[in-house]
Amino acid sequence: MKSMNILSFIFMLTYLLFLFSKVSLAEDRITPSQNISGARTLVSNDGSFELGFFSLGNSKNFYLGIWYKKIPGRTVVWVANRLNPINDSSGLLMIDRTGSLVVMSQNKSVVWSTGLGAQKQANNPVLQLLDSGNLVLRDGNSETSLWESFDYPSNTLLPGMKLGWDLRKGINWNLTEWTSTDDPSPGDLTYWIERNSYPDPVIQKGTNKFYRTGPWNGLWFSGSPGLNPDYDDYFVSNEYEVYYTYTLKNKSEISRIVLNQLTTSLERHIWNEGSQIWLPYSLLPKDHCDNYGFCGPNANCILSYSGFAICQCLLGFKPKSPERWSLMMRSQGCVLIKPLSCQKDGFNTYFNLKLPDTTYSWVNKSMSLNECWAKCLNNCSCVAYSNSDIRESGRGCVMWFGDLMDIRQFPVGGQNLYVRISASEIVAREHGRWMNKAWRGVVAVAVVAVMVGVVLYIYRSRANIKGENIDEITPQHEMELSSMNTSTIGSTTNIK
Numbered sequence: 001m002k003s004m005n006i007l008s009f010i011f012m013l014t015y016l017l018f019l020f021s022k023v024s025l026a027e028d029r030i031t032p033s034q035n036i037s038g039a040r041t042l043v044s045n046d047g048s049f050e051l052g053f054f055s056l057g058n059s060k061n062f063y064l065g066i067w068y069k070k071i072p073g074r075t076v077v078w079v080a081n082r083l084n085p086i087n088d089s090s091g092l093l094m095i096d097r098t099g100s101l102v103v104m105s106q107n108k109s110v111v112w113s114t115g116l117g118a119q120k121q122a123n124n125p126v127l128q129l130l131d132s133g134n135l136v137l138r139d140g141n142s143e144t145s146l147w148e149s150f151d152y153p154s155n156t157l158l159p160g161m162k163l164g165w166d167l168r169k170g171i172n173w174n175l176t177e178w179t180s181t182d183d184p185s186p187g188d189l190t191y192w193i194e195r196n197s198y199p200d201p202v203i204q205k206g207t208n209k210f211y212r213t214g215p216w217n218g219l220w221f222s223g224s225p226g227l228n229p230d231y232d233d234y235f236v237s238n239e240y241e242v243y244y245t246y247t248l249k250n251k252s253e254i255s256r257i258v259l260n261q262l263t264t265s266l267e268r269h270i271w272n273e274g275s276q277i278w279l280p281y282s283l284l285p286k287d288h289c290d291n292y293g294f295c296g297p298n299a300n301c302i303l304s305y306s307g308f309a310i311c312q313c314l315l316g317f318k319p320k321s322p323e324r325w326s327l328m329m330r331s332q333g334c335v336l337i338k339p340l341s342c343q344k345d346g347f348n349t350y351f352n353l354k355l356p357d358t359t360y361s362w363v364n365k366s367m368s369l370n371e372c373w374a375k376c377l378n379n380c381s382c383v384a385y386s387n388s389d390i391r392e393s394g395r396g397c398v399m400w401f402g403d404l405m406d407i408r409q410f411p412v413g414g415q416n417l418y419v420r421i422s423a424s425e426i427v428a429r430e431h432g433r434w435m436n437k438a439w440r441g442v443v444a445v446a447v448v449a450v451m452v453g454v455v456l457y458i459y460r461s462r463a464n465i466k467g468e469n470i471d472e473i474t475p476q477h478e479m480e481l482s483s484m485n486t487s488t489i490g491s492t493t494n495i496k
Contacts, residue, residue: 294309
């Protein structure tokens, strides 16, 4: 009996030690005296994210990364050593004596490092995995980070992460696709923000633009009009930072933006707890008109109700190659019909557009639209202008120079764009409008004449049936017909 009690005690002690080891390993931070290796991981305080070494598919390569802790299947959101995998499971993460994070392989060679060393010396460095999924290196309990993973995204943008530029640190926050599902090394697709006068987020395939969201107009990106019911989008542009970020309105939701190498697109996903799958929320580009420069310069891409992309030259422009244009090969776009004459020019207004590529643009955030019109008119190189901010009935000025590239039409929600046209084109446009009104007047008169003829025919037919003499219309009938004709003509000629 005594031996049974001893065995029970040993068993309970072993079990408690096992539980303690499991709890102690589920920490959210390490110090220089600790490390991460093998199956040991860091887990954020709320249990949302986990950091550790992992492999993908049938690959024997190992990486240090962060993934969702509570979602089966290991959805990875960040990878440290994307360019230099470890070919076995011997990887080790530690804080070295200079205060830098290093990942080493079995032979103690460094495969990845934050490289802080000479830049920032930490007295009591602490590495912590936050509930946001951000891995942060701090000096003791300081709130200022020495390094953080959010500054070096992989292919995923989590809520609270930034896409853009830290102008003080010289950091470019951008997404790069994985090469394949088994290889997280950077692929050809990159999502970043062009630092133009009017910043413009773009997806590039190699060195070529693939998709452009359009510039931020105070409420949304001009290429994706409308407020999002599930997200709050923010865009900041000042002397220190230029970036886009978002937060979730429902904090209990799990969502991410990923640059997907399989679909060659930027996707928003929401985790569905019931079906245990990621549900696609949105996908960009979504149609042919979203493809960068689909209609070429100085042309507008219009999506028909059947989903067919129609290219249309802007007013005052003609196809650069009519032969190719007629064969639906429209990437060369359109050119001016007649040269512009500067101060004698005018502007044609387009509604509900995605604003053109802002590579060659100029912005003043305090000017009114009238001031913008005057400045553009007096600058012979200015080809178009618009408000830079559509809030409060519009404010700010943006002007374009050179070809107008990557314009598309929306049914609603787009922006007004004022495109420069020559004086002769203005005359032709107004003449066309006058002719259109004149033709409408002619048609209206013709319709009235037909109606009067029909009335007379019906009246005379009834008179014949009653045995009346057609030629003997009484004065009373004459007055009725005259009154009818006068009132009918009066009401129809007012049609505009």
